[in-house]
Amino acid sequence: MDISQLTGAERRVWEAYALGGSVDFRVRPREPATSGAEWGPERTVRAEVLRALLVGGPRVEGEVPFLRLHGARISGVLDLQYAEVAVPLHMWACHFDEELDLYGARLRQINLGWSVLPGMNGTSLRVDGSLRMTGCRVRGPVRLGGARISGAVFLEGAHLGEEGVALDEPVLALNRTTIDDDLQADGGLVVHGMVRLAGAVIAGNITFDDAVLSNPGGTSLHASGLNAGSGLHAMRLRAEGRVNLPGARVAGPLNFEDARLSNPGGTALRASGLVTGVLDLHVAERIDGAVTLRGCQLDLLHLATEMWPDKVRLDGLTYTRLSPHEPAERWLRVLERDVDGYVPYAYEQLTAAYRRLGDDGAARTVQLAKQRRHRATLSWYARTWGYLQDWTVGYGFRPTRAAVWLLSLLLVGAVTFAVHEPSALKPEEAPEFNPVFYTLDLLLPIVDFGQEGSYAAQGAYQWFGYALVVLGWTLATTIAAGVSRAISRQ
Structure with a gap:
């Protein structure tokens, strides 16, 4: 690129890049990028200039090049499709006029903290370090399907999507993504639309503490086949729309403590085939919507009986322990809400849980209730004999x-x-x-x-x-x- 055609702002970035220096266009500390569309040429950098720097920019012997850019307006499409960028990208509190295109690129590290973007395409992206989008404001989709991140992914405090604007694709797509460290999506993350984690493999912790996932009438979190090497923590999560976890494998605890799960008229939580050690559903308020736990394999299921919804599906649910320890009559009322009707296995599991606690009286109460539910499925003469046996x-x-x-x-x-x-x-x-x-x-x-x-x-x-x-x-x-x-x- 002919540097004589660079603007003053672009020349500052070009010269600082080779020396690993930083360029800060902000007029005050912590200036937000939300008004970046109004920034003038004195802090505007063309995307083609940044691409030229990252793909084949100048080098100074003895110095490590580094793109450190703060408070800039990026005009045009920053197109890094299939590019191999050997230097870290640090574009803090920048405003992108167009979608950032990282399809198939290989980067060393990328930091977009507190930036504003219309969207980002990182499908099949490879990052040798971490991907940081802390505090970002992204109006459109963030596509990271099939990406491979060697470090952690940071989404704390980010706002993705726009309220009242429905997309025909996930707002945050992490399907089949591999993350060798943590996925930190806590600290006030707000998503308007679907978060998709289907088939993702995440070696560390997944954290959605204090996040808001809003997709009323749809799916707020879709994580079928998710493989989490540590735990999934969603304390105080507010999910409006279905939380979908069929076939997920979580090596550590799955923690929804003090969360609010809401999908009126539909399914609030679907976790068929989930395998995890602890499923903590000690929610802040009664779940609004059906709960499906068919075929789950758990060590501990923690959910107070008054928090269960009116419709459940529990056939094949296997657990070692129940918490809290409540009278059998309360848990039996939960089993009676199963929309599949009489499910013998659910009664056997509850009986076994009480026996492990040494509460033999409660176990007998459950078995008696099982016989009474079974009686309703028999012919009239068998029911007559059953009433006599019961009485x-x-x-x-x-x-x-x-x-x-x-x-x-x-x-x-x-x-x-x-x-x-x-x-x-x-x-x-x-x-x-x-x-x-x-x-x-x-x-x-x-x-x-x-x-x-x-x-x-x-x-x-x-x-x-x-x-x-x-x-x-x-x-x-x-x-x-x-x-x-x-x-x-x-």
């Missing part, structure tokens, strides 16, 4: 109730046969009649006191005796089953 012995999960029934029948039988003593079959050989032990002979199938074989009731009392035999078999078997369950659990 008498609680399907075997209330053995004390069975013992009370057995004692009650013993009392009724003893009084009845004391008043109406049955006839002796062989009076000369029969032992003395005892109404209590005669009733026990009828009720207990494996006990023989010699009364039932020596005496026989007549008429209606004979039928009463048959009823005691049938009820005794049922109740005694139920008590034995309850005792065996207790022994096996211990």
